[in-house]
Amino acid sequence: MKRISFIFMLMLGSIGAAFAQISIVSGTWERGKVETVKLYNIAESRLNEIASSKIDDQKRFTFAFNADKEGFYAVALSPATVQNRYVFYLKPGDQLNLKITADSYELTGENTAENKELCKWHDFVLPLEMKAVYFQKQNSTYVDFFPLLDEKLEALKTYPKASTPNKKFNAAFEDFKRNDLLSIAVNFIQTPRSAHPVGEDYSDYYRNINLPALTANTSLLNYPRGTSLVLDSYMTKKRADNETIGSYAKYQEMAEGLLVGANANLIANDTIRGEIAVMLAQSVKTLDNLDSFRQKFGKCIATESQQQRMKDLENTLRKNVAGEMAPDFTFPDVNGKEYTLSAFKGKVVYVDIWATWCGWCIKEFPELRKIEEEYKNRNEIVFIGVSVDDAKDHGKWKTFLSNNEMVGIQLFAGEKAEESLSKPYKISGIPRFILVGKDGRLVSGDAPRPSSEELRPLLEETLKAK
Numbered sequence: 001m002k003r004i005s006f007i008f009m010l011m012l013g014s015i016g017a018a019f020a021q022i023s024i025v026s027g028t029w030e031r032g033k034v035e036t037v038k039l040y041n042i043a044e045s046r047l048n049e050i051a052s053s054k055i056d057d058q059k060r061f062t063f064a065f066n067a068d069k070e071g072f073y074a075v076a077l078s079p080a081t082v083q084n085r086y087v088f089y090l091k092p093g094d095q096l097n098l099k100i101t102a103d104s105y106e107l108t109g110e111n112t113a114e115n116k117e118l119c120k121w122h123d124f125v126l127p128l129e130m131k132a133v134y135f136q137k138q139n140s141t142y143v144d145f146f147p148l149l150d151e152k153l154e155a156l157k158t159y160p161k162a163s164t165p166n167k168k169f170n171a172a173f174e175d176f177k178r179n180d181l182l183s184i185a186v187n188f189i190q191t192p193r194s195a196h197p198v199g200e201d202y203s204d205y206y207r208n209i210n211l212p213a214l215t216a217n218t219s220l221l222n223y224p225r226g227t228s229l230v231l232d233s234y235m236t237k238k239r240a241d242n243e244t245i246g247s248y249a250k251y252q253e254m255a256e257g258l259l260v261g262a263n264a265n266l267i268a269n270d271t272i273r274g275e276i277a278v279m280l281a282q283s284v285k286t287l288d289n290l291d292s293f294r295q296k297f298g299k300c301i302a303t304e305s306q307q308q309r310m311k312d313l314e315n316t317l318r319k320n321v322a323g324e325m326a327p328d329f330t331f332p333d334v335n336g337k338e339y340t341l342s343a344f345k346g347k348v349v350y351v352d353i354w355a356t357w358c359g360w361c362i363k364e365f366p367e368l369r370k371i372e373e374e375y376k377n378r379n380e381i382v383f384i385g386v387s388v389d390d391a392k393d394h395g396k397w398k399t400f401l402s403n404n405e406m407v408g409i410q411l412f413a414g415e416k417a418e419e420s421l422s423k424p425y426k427i428s429g430i431p432r433f434i435l436v437g438k439d440g441r442l443v444s445g446d447a448p449r450p451s452s453e454e455l456r457p458l459l460e461e462t463l464k465a466k
Contacts, residue, residue, distance in 0.1 A: 274302035327424035
């Protein structure tokens with residue numbers, strides 16, 4: 001009997017230990033009409049969904065999950081945009097309680113010392129974030145943003161270091177603050193404005209971006225889209241130094257120079273270099289070009305994870321080439337007329353997935369217009385633009401189309417974007433381009449951009465196919 005009781009107590013202890021590992025995130029989302037909130041862990045600077053919660057009629061959401069790894073997590077609506085994304089720090093068994101407000105968030109109820117520090121920091125940078133990230137709410141330009149940035153940089157000199165009982169967090173938090181401020185500052189430069197700085201207009205902060213210091217360790221991989229932040233910071237510094245970036249092709253060329261070119265010494269950490277290589281490889285759209293990429297940059301791949309993701313990319317390219325049927329979708333145009341992808345069977349279809357807030361999407365428009373002009377007399381090809389702006393921004397989309405004289409068939413996905421595009425086409429970021437053959441099968445679910453030299457040959461090859 002004693003032995004049975006002892007075993008039972010061991011079982012209870014094991015169950016108790018398992019429950020002790022469960023972390024709970026709960027709160028209310030009081031901003032806009034939102035149906036689902038998601039929780040992401042941050043690994044290799046990528047946001048990986050680990051939980052999803054429907055918002056109930058009292059605007060509440062809850063995540064209960066096994067936080068087997070201590071570190072930074074994000075509560076967000078999507079991994080693709082910095083808007084509506086908040087970063088927290090969780091350990092096994094932690095509780096996080098918060099309220100998403102109209103412009104920010106507040107901690108409520110029981111919370112850890114780490115997340116109280118993160119909340120204080122967010123309050124500190126919120127005035128900058130509102131101008132840089134939520135630019136559609138505030139008509140801000142560098143004229144008012146740069147003085148505020150300089151003011152915050154001065155205040156940062158006396159901003160206290162974290163002194164929580166968690167020494168691991170305290171050390172990580174110092175890098176997080178640096179990365180977060182840089183992300184906000186760079187995001188301001190990359191988003192649409194009514195006036196843009198040139199040369200001496202820039203705050204010295206941008207000219208003083210120190211890439212070797214930024215990449216001295218792998219802390220950027222614990223920050224959302226940290227790998228992209230390396231390249232975006234580099235390009236922003238170039239702009240501050242009065243260099244012209246121009247098209248995405250130029251961006252790609254300069255980025256590749258950081259891997260094996262004259263500026264390779266600016267990346268101090270080999271793992272970061274490998275992450276940049278894997279990220280740049282995502283723009284490769286054919287197996288032949290992937291082989292060329294590996295010959296040039298293969299030596300940059302540093303970890304097993306990076307090697308596996310390169311293999312996954314190869315498998316994806318093989319899958320696209322194999323010719324699966326393109327997942328169908330139906331969306332309305334500006335007049336409410338609905339268009340269905342499969343209705344264009346018999347024609348080649350080039351689809352541009354974009355949004356009015358996406359800077360890199362907008363940068364592709366001039367090249368896209370050139371291609372549309374070249375093929376305007378070819379009845380066997382159709383160009384379709386699909387906006388994934390939030391449903392509430394339908395009016396902004398219509399205004400954008402009018403102001404920018406957008407051509408081709410322009411559609412609005414709205415609330416159907418997730419189910420009809422993001423999931424079936426595995427879209428985690430934009431701009432994204434899709435090429436469908438005359439038979440309705442995918443030529444590529446992640447086709448070359450208009451600015452890419454790969455696109456025209458692929459279009460011609462697809463048009464010749466029967």
